[in-house]
Amino acid sequence: MAGTEQQTRSRVEAANSADSDFPIQNLPFGVFSVADGAPRCGVAIGDMIVDLAECEAQGLLEAQGTFSAPHLNDFIALGRPAWDRTRARLTELLAEGASEDVPLVPMADATMHLPIRVTEYTDFYASKNHAFNVGVLFRGPENALPPQWTHMPIGYNGRASSVVVSGTDIRRPMGQVKGENGPEWTACRRLDLELELGAVVGADSQMGQRVSVDEAEKMIFGYLLLNDWSARDIQAWEYQPLGPFQSKAFATTISPWIVTQAALEPFRSEGAPRDNELLPYLREERPGFYDMTMGWTMNGQRMGQTNYNVMYYSSAQQLAHHTESGCPMRVGDLLGSGTISGPEPGQTGALLEMTQSGKSPVEVNGQQRQFIEDGDEVALYGFAQGDGYRIGFGPCVGKILPAQE
Amino acid sequence: MAGTEQQTRSRVEAANSADSDFPIQNLPFGVFSVADGAPRCGVAIGDMIVDLAECEAQGLLEAQGTFSAPHLNDFIALGRPAWDRTRARLTELLAEGASEDVPLVPMADATMHLPIRVTEYTDFYASKNHAFNVGVLFRGPENALPPQWTHMPIGYNGRASSVVVSGTDIRRPMGQVKGENGPEWTACRRLDLELELGAVVGADSQMGQRVSVDEAEKMIFGYLLLNDWSARDIQAWEYQPLGPFQSKAFATTISPWIVTQAALEPFRSEGAPRDNELLPYLREERPGFYDMTMGWTMNGQRMGQTNYNVMYYSSAQQLAHHTESGCPMRVGDLLGSGTISGPEPGQTGALLEMTQSGKSPVEVNGQQRQFIEDGDEVALYGFAQGDGYRIGFGPCVGKILPAQE
Known part of the structure; x- marks a missing residue:
């Protein structure tokens, strides 16, 4: 404990x-x-x-x-x-x-x-609750969880140039979305956040070198909060078959402080229970998660809160998988955990899930919200609670500016 | 002409x-x-x-x-x-x-x-023949071409750290694939090439700045040959819903010489005919393609050959789309055109298409090939033919070494 x-x-x-x-x-x-x-x-x-x-x-x-x-x-x-x-x-x-x-x-x-010059940025998808919830909304309940999901940490390469530090205002993106009569060019209408933990890679690996989960953990310098802002309408129209692209490329906000592994060591924890045994290259000798509260607020009101230990794959497993083909990793690479969501709506790390894709709006300071509106400020928080002290990340904040059409 | x-x-x-x-x-x-x-x-x-x-x-x-x-x-x-x-x-x-x-x-x-320090690497999917052919093989003819395909240049972020210069030996990747009784860990069994043109971004754009197609063309420094090596079995298992990841992250080979736009200017050409009008942000005042022969050999034997002007989206359109959400671009970003394939098997830029996913093996120097075997050497070539001279790219070569299990 x-x-x-x-x-x-x-x-x-x-x-x-x-x-x-x-x-x-x-x-x-x-x-x-x-x-x-x-x-x-x-x-x-x-x-x-x-x-x-x-x-x-x-x-x-x-x-x-x-x-x-x-x-x-x-x-x-x-x-x-x-x-x-x-x-x-x-x-x-x-x-x-x-x-x-x-x-x-x-x-x-x-x-x-920005605490690091972000070399490359990879975003994963490691909360089973989130993957299932979003899968239902994008593809229906029968195809919600992709068949490989419980066998590998699915991820995609993000855009390092769009990573900004907490406090940077975020411009609502323009983009192409599916309209009634063909595609439309519009300001994003379904702007969302994603509550994530970011891992900072602290050592290089060579091309062709496969890194084990235990070696991978030793390669991680530390962790920060990460908000992978997402344009859900742009995402829905663009993401098949090559994955999210411009819907995730306008901004990713990270907290300015990198919390080291050493500071989090007392809070090491098991993650979510496994549905099946993993292939040997993804097995870890000791659990790679932390007992750590993760949550977010909108305009000061508490929205979703859960624990990082609901996740199915640890950063070390993600990093190991990232090298399985021989892909070289470099100091300054940033790995997003994927949205951290518990099973209940009040435990979700994205409005897409919390509002059931807008069908069940939530109240924020007396106003209805389906997605993020102009002027809204989203703040992530995270901390591991010790006995009389806590290991916190400080704020990870962004305010939305209107689109420039 | x-x-x-x-x-x-x-x-x-x-x-x-x-x-x-x-x-x-x-x-x-x-x-x-x-x-x-x-x-x-x-x-x-x-x-x-x-x-x-x-x-x-x-x-x-x-x-x-x-x-x-x-x-x-x-x-x-x-x-x-x-x-x-x-x-x-x-x-x-x-x-x-x-x-x-x-x-x-x-x-x-x-x-x-390597001629550039590759800042970030994005790979597109801009040959309609290739997108359709591959779509049939991965998803069947009725879902072959994604609905947004004729409306936007679909792309995904690749892995810059795995870009290597021509002549570098390529290690066959290990990876997770779908087996008879669940996932398997194996050396890739369906190793493929992708014949592409790479565009080198030559100017920064700022976060939130949208670049028009004409501005985008002025931002491109030049072009090179690009082989986006692909592990088709790893790709098929991993790619839904977030796109290709480790199947494309073990190596991408580029030619050492960057041919400037100025050298290619006399060969400017229309691209493939359009199925529908594009949204204004993707329209270009003058065609952004080149009349340029593109082909590849295996172990010295000519395999596929076509022309870059079969493509549906130009590098300038891809770059403009890349900034539509406000994503900042940087000097040294590399944009892959996507596999360049004509309509006929002898005009395809990947074995996946040429052999119909292995069902119709091709003969290479008297040996059968479904996919690339250990020891095979793949070389891309490309040139624009002038009157008594040609603008060429030099070689883009890679030889496959056996997997390290």
């Missing part, structure tokens, strides 16, 4: 609050800037950011100059021993009673940037 | 042969190295390569240091005026009778590298 890691208090007082996303047990990595300074790497602690570039300049941390880059890719590429050394040293520097001066910046003064 | 550009002769004698792929009218760009030197940019002329980095060092060409990079991205990012100036100056330097010393390297001494 969760929360067995020894509690520690931080010299940064806000980090000791039970509802802070960023206690000393967390220490997630991101990229920030202040005023007219250049973006650089940082770590969140309470309501402050540790300026890692400045730490390195002052000799408090060693990372071969990678912390002054405007992304974490170079640091991540140093490998797991460097990740572990940095985490251990930061825990020491930030502990209550520690005396060395640590360069800290108030979060309130900082602008957050 | 083709070949109206004024003929010019080169000081490099081999470039004046009527069957050279690289006459002075062509001047395609690539990246090469010699002996233990670093990769750098070059231009093909006859049987020689112009060392552009050395030209720049000697003051013969100006390109802001971009030619000493191991890829063409930086040069391409300089924009169309720089492309045009470079082409004009090279034409001058390489003309018969020109007197300035030009640093030339024999092709026989050079190793070719």
Whole structure:
């Protein structure tokens, strides 16, 4: 069960609050800037950011100059021993009673940037509830779950150039949809979110190299929140037979903080029960999920909430499958988990499911919603609850601007 | 019609042969190295390569240091005026009778590298013959052509990390396929090629910016040959509903030379006749195809041959569609045309079509082939035939190595 890691208090007082996303047990990595300074790497602690570039300049941390880059890719590429050394040293520097001066910046003064240069982006489809619910809506109940679904983590390549950081406004896309009398060119009428966990690949694999599930887990640097905005009307018209394309290519929002595997380790959990045994290349020695609350709000109202451990395939299984043909992976590749949905409407991670494709509108602050309207703000949240602390991701927010026709 | 550009002769004698792929009218760009030197940019002329980095060092060409990079991205990012100036100056330097010393390297001494750092890779599906043929085999004749096919260029995001340069051996992939009693883990049994033209995006577009077909054409730097190797058994099992994934992620081979739009301009051509009017965002003011022979050989034997102008959507239309939702494009993005197939079996660009999914094997040097076998070498070729010269792409070759089980 969760929360067995020894509690520690931080010299940064806000980090000791039970509802802070960023206690000393967390220490997630991101990229920030202040005023007219250049973006650089940082770590969140309470309501402050540790300026890692400045730490390195002052000799408090060693990372071969990678912390002054405007992304974490170079640091991540140093490998797991460097990740572990940095985490251990930061825990020491930030502990209550520690005396060395640590360069800290108030979060309130900082602008957050994309934490990584996204090399490539792959999105999976690993909640059985979601796959079944969406399958019913797109293809009817008899063809809902594709026959290979319980045998492999289905995924598709997304568009890395459209990944943006939390807080970026999202323009409602235009696109081609099926109309009464043939195709129409229109502003999307069925704009949706997808509540997902993103995994950041932290090591390269070579062309032709197959990575086992256990090796794959060691290749993952950490996790973030990911909203795979989706234009359902564009998707329905375009997606057969080559999959979603422009319906998913206008924007994907990620949270600015990457929570490391080390921080989540105490919350390791089984996932959903299996319908059948997996082929050996997808079996894992220990469960690769986390007991972690995942949810979303619209305009401040709580909408859907579930747990990451409802998922059927872990990020490590997805990464292993991604290499099964010999496909090379690279530092900075981003893997979306797929929409995280529990079985009940209040546990779904997309409006498509929650409203039954618009047939059962939901109420948001007294207004009816089938899909997302202009001006709506969607925020994802996620945290693993420990004993007196929680490992949180911070916000993953986007507001919808009207289409430009 | 083709070949109206004024003929010019080169000081490099081999470039004046009527069957050279690289006459002075062509001047395609690539990246090469010699002996233990670093990769750098070059231009093909006859049987020689112009060392552009050395030209720049000697003051013969100006390109802001971009030619000493191991890829063409930086040069391409300089924009169309720089492309045009470079082409004009090279034409001058390489003309018969020109007197300035030009640093030339024999092709026989050079190793070719990927010409670009592939930012992202998108593959389309723009031959109606191919889409119909494959649709019949995967879904039967009544559902062969998807309903949106004649209204939009269908595409999917591929995997940029798996793009390799001509001459790289290709390892037969392992993967999950449908077996008699559930899924099997096996070496691919239905390995195929896809004869395609690749377009190299030469300018960025911004998030939210929609690019017209005419603007899109101006954003394309040039074209190359592209073999989208495909594992048909893995594809059939995995591709519903999110499209091809690992079946296309083990390797895509491209030719080392990028033929510019300027070189192909005299061969501009109409494409396939349209079944219906396109929505305005996909209409083009002038045809965006080229009268260009495209074909492939296996183990030296000619297999399929057709013309690029059988295609239904041009690269410019594909690029415009790619931005319709506001998806940002970047210098170095690679767009595959989709398999180029004419209506007859001898005009197809994939064995899947040529052998009717293996039911009608073809003879290759006296041996039967349903799909590609270990040790087989597939070579693509392509050229536009002018009057006494041709604009060619050089070879795009890959040999299949046995799977590593």
